[in-house]
Amino acid sequence: MIIIKTPEEIAIMREAGLIVAKVLELIEKRVKPGVTGVQIDRFAERFIRSAGASPAFKGYRGFPASICFSINEGVVHGIPSAKRLKEGDIVSVDVGVEYKGYYADAAATFAAGEIDEEARRLMETTKTCLEAGIAQARVGNYLGDIGSAIQSVAESAGFSVVRDLVGHGIGRAMHEDPQIPNYGRPKRGPRLEPGMVLAIEPMINAGVAEVTTLDDHWTVLTADGGLSAHFEHSVALTERTPLVLTSV
Ligand code: MG
DSSP: OOOOOOHHHHHHHHHHHHHHHHHHHHHHHHOOTTOBHHHHHHHHHHHHHHTTOEESSTTGGGOOSSEEEEETTEEEOOOOOSOBOOTTOEEEEEEEEEETTEEEEEEEEEEOSSOOHHHHHHHHHHHHHHHHHHHHOOTTSBHHHHHHHHHHHHHHTTOEEOSSOOEEEOSSSSSEEEEEOSOOOTTOSSBOOTTOEEEEOOEEESSOSOEEEOTTSOOEEETTSOOEEEOBEEEEEOSSSEEETTOO
């Protein structure tokens, strides 16, 4: 069941979203060769707690850290480690917070130093996928319009859409209905209504769409070892335009 939020709830979720937006903005400045995921994770946890929120991922089904930190062929759910980023790495950072009983969730892929052309194009395309998905998150459209727009941008650029992982509704729980695939057909699925809040999160691979999960039961990697990128925003549907809760 898709839970409709009141304007008052969306206002709280916007506050939660701003905390996520700010922490991601500060993380982007810290991502550079030599830095470790553990360092970024510590910074993020301190920032989130000092803002009066708590890191939603920490302890979620036993996840050991406050952020997900997925390097190069890492798709999502990477556990921050003591491994140092190298020049040319890309890293997808996913941040979720809980604030006054509500959740906000966003992610972005950042470059460590100078990256090659394929990595740059993958990152830019994935960001464009997210923007195209958000542009379809309008009252009166259908859920399938979002996935269809994302898929079309990714595949026109020659990249693959991860099928095994999807976006989700968000609110008093981090994961609510509906599931939001990053592929699909226009005018299919539920009609979009005011008060829906959707975490739209294209995960786009340079090579094949298939992914594999490591024995740690978290780390999701591309099956072929190719690069992956991930951008996410939590978006509230209002009568007029989509309201991106997790941007500054
Ligand atoms: Mg999410």
